[in-house]
Amino acid sequence: MSGELAGRVALVTGASRGIGRAIATELGRAGARVVVNYTANEAAASETLALIAAAGGPEPLARRWDVSDEAATNAAIKEIADGCGALDIVVNNAGIAIDGLLLRLKDEDWQRTLAVNLTGALNVTRAASRYLLKARDKGRIVNITSVVGEQGNGGQTAYAAAKAGLIGITKSLARELASRGITVNAVSPGFIDTDMTAAHVQGEVKDKLLAQIPLGRMGTADEIAHLTAFLCGPRAAYITGQVLRVNGGLLM
Ligand SMILES: NC(=O)c1ccc[n+]([C@@H]2O[C@H](COP(=O)([O-])OP(=O)(O)OC[C@H]3O[C@@H](n4cnc5c(N)ncnc54)[C@H](OP(=O)(O)O)[C@@H]3O)[C@@H](O)[C@H]2O)c1
Numbered sequence: 001m002s003g004e005l006a007g008r009v010a011l012v013t014g015a016s017r018g019i020g021r022a023i024a025t026e027l028g029r030a031g032a033r034v035v036v037n038y039t040a041n042e043a044a045a046s047e048t049l050a051l052i053a054a055a056g057g058p059e060p061l062a063r064r065w066d067v068s069d070e071a072a073t074n075a076a077i078k079e080i081a082d083g084c085g086a087l088d089i090v091v092n093n094a095g096i097a098i099d100g101l102l103l104r105l106k107d108e109d110w111q112r113t114l115a116v117n118l119t120g121a122l123n124v125t126r127a128a129s130r131y132l133l134k135a136r137d138k139g140r141i142v143n144i145t146s147v148v149g150e151q152g153n154g155g156q157t158a159y160a161a162a163k164a165g166l167i168g169i170t171k172s173l174a175r176e177l178a179s180r181g182i183t184v185n186a187v188s189p190g191f192i193d194t195d196m197t198a199a200h201v202q203g204e205v206k207d208k209l210l211a212q213i214p215l216g217r218m219g220t221a222d223e224i225a226h227l228t229a230f231l232c233g234p235r236a237a238y239i240t241g242q243v244l245r246v247n248g249g250l251l252m
Contacts, residue, residue: 003031004233009084013037014094016044018194022221026229028057036062067120077127087131092121093144117162137181140232145186174241183240190247192219214249
């Protein structure tokens with residue numbers, strides 16, 4: 001297999017749909033053996049595997065577990081790394097948005113939003129880090145944060161807190177792992193056309209939003225995937241601890 005990620009093993013969480021699916025396909029196209037994590041939608045995960053295979057990605061695998069479940073995460077990552085013989089690249093993409101104004105925000109929604117978006121990424125990264133340490137300067141972590149974590153958004157206090165926390169994890173770990181040549185970065189999308197935004201960004205809300213985006217449109221999952229794949233490769237070896245924005249100019 002040729003490609004700049006040939007021989008690497010990459011885990012993408014939340015890769016059955018949307019941005020994660022596009023990232024998994026792009027990493028496969030670059031030659032990585034990709035593991036597609038998801039939590040519920042088996043049919044969608046199978047479609048992602050087919051897209052990776054069609055892009056030339058070697059032997060993609062799908063593994064179902066909830067990243068907020070620490071024990072399940074530890075077991076799955078051990079099984080993946082033992083089975084594939086390595087784990088070089090982790091993309092923490094799994095995420096959910098449960099929106100609500102603060103006065104109506106339920107405790108359980110706050111906790112679930114943090115559990116999946118923030119603790120989930122921590123669980124995966126902690127379990128994977130012993131394998132990434134063996135990968136040394138091939139090791140890459142990319143965390144998918146959000147413009148909302150950087151500038152906030154009314155009705156998204158929990159989501160914003162989780163995504164801002166992910167930026168803190170990114171910068172701390174970048175410092176912690178730099179001596180081994182492992183890079184840790186965050187990609188911060190603006191509003192991207194996926195199931196997540198289809199559920200929340202519609203009608204008048206969408207029109208108002210588009211009016212604030214200098215490029216005048218929502219982004220595509222592929223536009224997030226291209227940057228993420230670059231960060232996972234050898235050409236990005238000197239980029240670490242950064243938050244890279246792909247948002248059509250929404251936040252500059
Ligand atoms: N779309 C945007 O505008 C936007 C903007 C900024 C940041 N982001 C971030 O980008 C990431 C992907 O968003 P998206 O728009 O592609 O979302 P999406 O279309 O809703 O897809 C979410 C993915 O995450 C998986 N997932 C959800 N909870 C999980 C859990 N507990 N454990 C494992 N996997 C889980 C889903 O799996 P199932 O298919 O099994 O449900 C699915 O593959 C998220 O972190 C999101 O916060 C999105």
